[in-house]
Amino acid sequence: MNEPEITDDKEEFDRSLQQGGTQTYVLRLYITGITPRSTIAIQNVKKICEENLKGRYELEVIDIYQQPMLAKDEQIIAAPTLIKRLPLPLKRLIGDMTDKERIFVGLDLWPK
Amino acid sequence: MSKENNIIRSSDIFLLKCQTGIRGMDDITDGGIPGGRPTLVCGSAGCGKTLLAIEFLVHGAIKYDEPGVFMSFEESSEELAQNVASLGFDLNELVSAHKLILDHVSIEPGEIEETGEYDLEGLFIRLNHSIDSIGAKRVVLDTIESLFGGLANESILRAELRRLFRWLKAKGVTAIITGERGEGTLTRHGLEEYVSDCVILLDNRVEGQITTRRLRIIKYRGSKHGTNEYPFLIDEMGISVLPITSLGLRHVVSSERISSGISRLDTMMGGEGYYRGSSILVSGTAGTGKTSIAASFADAACNRGERCLYFAFEESPSQIIRNMLSIGIDLEPWIKQELLDIYAVRPTIYGLETHLVKMYKLVREFKPKVVIIDPVTNLIAIGSDTEVKSMLSRLIDFLKSNQITAFFTNLSHTGAALEQTEFGISSLMDTWLLLRDIEIGSERNRGLYILKSRGMAHSNQIREFLLTDDGIDLVDVYLGPAGVLTGTARIAQEIQEKAAQNLHKREIEQKKREIYRRRAAIKARIAALNSEFEESQEDFDKLTQQEEAQERTLAEEQAKIAHLRAADKPNENQ
Structure with missing residues (x-):
């Protein structure tokens, strides 16, 4: 993946977004039943994906109550957990996905 | 739940x-x-x-x-x-x-x-x-x-x-x-x-x-x-x-007696040896034969078919075996028969407590009837007095509660009081044998005595302790005005005594002969006197006869004279 240059120029930033924007995101959101926190997380993730990764993301929402084996296989500790499998590196975003800034860092949507 | x-x-x-x-x-x-x-x-x-x-x-x-x-x-x-x-x-x-x-x-x-x-x-x-x-x-x-x-x-x-x-x-x-x-x-x-x-x-x-x-x-x-x-x-x-063991003194005791492996020592302890499950301490200065007594005991235990676990803190197993062979104790067959296990380790390799745990473990695994720790003093190098004492008391308790006879050797330092153990462990011991050097006539000999032995009548005598080719032997020491004599001095004294006895015998015989002679002389004198006596009797008889004859003659003479004088006849018929 291309290393975006650090710059505060708006155009440069948009361009880098365009460049990075070719990759397909594979995301898994692990939730624990239909709790208010799960619901908020699903809504927030969907919104961010639609706004930033429209057309180039796969999002799977998995209830680990239904598939507890996955919790071990996927090394899930906290809930909700959003795992960015692709592009690499692998990232785990935990929480109800309200901290937009952290999500952008985690999903590498924001230039560092 | x-x-x-x-x-x-x-x-x-x-x-x-x-x-x-x-x-x-x-x-x-x-x-x-x-x-x-x-x-x-x-x-x-x-x-x-x-x-x-x-x-x-x-x-x-x-x-x-x-x-x-x-x-x-x-x-x-x-x-x-x-x-x-x-x-x-x-x-x-x-x-x-x-x-x-x-x-x-x-x-x-x-x-x-x-x-x-x-x-x-x-x-x-x-x-x-x-x-x-x-x-x-x-x-x-x-x-x-x-x-x-x-x-x-x-x-x-x-x-x-x-x-x-x-x-x-x-x-x-x-x-x-x-x-x-x-x-x-x-x-x-x-x-x-x-x-x-x-x-x-x-x-x-x-x-x-x-x-x-x-x-x-x-x-x-x-x-x-x-x-x-x-x-x-x-x-x-x-x-x-390591679990708690020193909580109580409730272990059952046995009145069974087991041989020490030295018959004379058994004799000193009422003829039967140590109590099973008791704790025995042998203390002495360097080179007094502590290990030999321990090995004798181990040998005796194996002879009875009992297992013996020997903790050696000073010598390696092969060294012990070689040294004991020199006094006629062959430990090797017992090791082969798995009756004896010598566990040799440097005391400093672990801490005191680790030693204890290790010993517990080995005792549990090997299940011995006799445990020998030789020498217990080497443990002092790795702990303070109180630690050593507490460790030993726990060990002894553990062994006693399992009816295991414990045998400890204790190295006393020359100069220190012999009847004093390094950490006051003697109070934990049931039987205490003391080995001491007896230095007389420019030689060192070993003496052994029983300082204490709980629950049995035991000898109060010092015995000389000999290491021979056939094992350990205890002999009486010579007690004389000069004190205790051992070794060559004892033998010399014995020879001297024998000579004195011979001399005495000869003197008596001589005296006897003299008396015989005197008696013979007296007898002869009695015979002489007797003959003298008889002689004088004869003289006396002779004199009496002479006098009688004289008197008779005199009377006859007088009568003759009177007749001649025609003197009046004495009125004989008046």
């Missing part, structure tokens, strides 16, 4: 206990850790927390039919299996037999972004799934504090940990939670706040370059427990904790 036979119910308190299966651990916890509750095991790095936890699960799975879940936050399942394989635990086999689940929780702080409110439900689900899938009764979380390194939101973590421990209790599993020791606190993140039923502290202390592992139960709600620090050992068999 499970009430299977392996979770024992204490008779006086209604607290379920879960046997750990770790040697000694269940003794000091009075039956095990709290059943169905979490127990915190804390300690600094490398003190055996993980091993203790693994053993708890392995014993549970094998001995008590209680499957277990090991949730590791540090080591991977493969690493764990490898690490404990050296202790003879095959984790993979237990895993495939559905008796154990290893779950490695890996936390990579670099992968994690916290994006808001969360909980640790993922962990709960994992644990729950593992527990339910094999019907686990035991759970280990090692070391859950690693979560603090991976997750930044401490308040969420704390709340979730509190919830986790409550959940474990509700689940009814017996759990061990390990925690790294912190500065001034038991665990770095204060886990002791949440796990309050039972807290066990492990410690690995270095004193004088020797490390000793110790275990202490800081807290055990609702149960009595040993409060001391107990040394423990990690060896090829896992953990063994």
Whole structure:
């Protein structure tokens, strides 16, 4: 993946977004039943994906109550957990996905 | 909560206990850790927390039919299996037999972004799934504090940990939670706040370059427990904790007597030797033959078909065997027949407590009837007086309660009072033999006497102690005006005595002859006197006869004269 240059120029930033924007995101959101926190997380993730990764993301929402084996296989500790499998590196975003800034860092949507 | 036979119910308190299966651990916890509750095991790095936890699960799975879940936050399942394989635990086999689940929780702080409110439900689900899938009764979380390194939101973590421990209790599993020791606190993140039923502290202390592992139960709600620090050992068999033994002096005693291997010594002790299960101390300065007496005793025990365990702190087994062969004691066959085991180790290799644990372990395994510790004094190099004494008293108690005869040798230093042991251990001993050098006439000889022997009539005599080609021999010493004589002096004295006796004999004979002679002389004189006496009698008779004859003649003469004178006839008829 291309290393975006650090710059505060708006155009440069948009361009880098365009460049990075070719990759397909594979995301898994692990939730624990239909709790208010799960619901908020699903809504927030969907919104961010639609706004930033429209057309180039796969999002799977998995209830680990239904598939507890996955919790071990996927090394899930906290809930909700959003795992960015692709592009690499692998990232785990935990929480109800309200901290937009952290999500952008985690999903590498924001230039560092 | 499970009430299977392996979770024992204490008779006086209604607290379920879960046997750990770790040697000694269940003794000091009075039956095990709290059943169905979490127990915190804390300690600094490398003190055996993980091993203790693994053993708890392995014993549970094998001995008590209680499957277990090991949730590791540090080591991977493969690493764990490898690490404990050296202790003879095959984790993979237990895993495939559905008796154990290893779950490695890996936390990579670099992968994690916290994006808001969360909980640790993922962990709960994992644990729950593992527990339910094999019907686990035991759970280990090692070391859950690693979560603090991976997750930044401490308040969420704390709340979730509190919830986790409550959940474990509700689940009814017996759990061990390990925690790294912190500065001034038991665990770095204060886990002791949440796990309050039972807290066990492990410690690995270095004193004088020797490390000793110790275990202490800081807290055990609702149960009595040993409060001391107990040394423990990690060896090829896992953990063994030294249990309390010195609680009471209640051991049964035997009145059976066993030979010391030296017949004359048996004679000195009422003709029968030591009591079985008693403790015997032999003290003496260097080179007085302590090891020889010990070896004789070992030899005698093996001859009776009893097993003997010999702890040598000074000489190697082959050295002992060679040296004893020189006095006609052949120990090698006994070793081959597995009646004798010589366990030689440098005292400084472990701490005192570790030695003790090791000795306990060996005694339990070998099941000897006789234990020899040669010399007990070498242990002083690694501990203070009080430590040595306490260790020995525990050892003696342990041996006595198992009816094992304990034989100690004690090296007294030249110059120090002989009748004084280094650490006042003599009061722990039932029989005390003292070997001493007797230095007379520019030679050193060995003397032996029984200083004390509880419960038996014993000789108060000093015997000379001889090391011959055929073993040990005790002979009477010469007691004379010059004191005790031994060795050459004794032999010289004996020769001298014999000479004196011969002389005396001759003198008497001479005197006897003189008397004979005198008597003969007197007899001769009596004979002479007798003849004199007879002679004088004859003279007397002769004189009497002469006088009579004279008188007769005189009367005749007078009558003749009167007749001649015609004198008046005396009126004879008037």
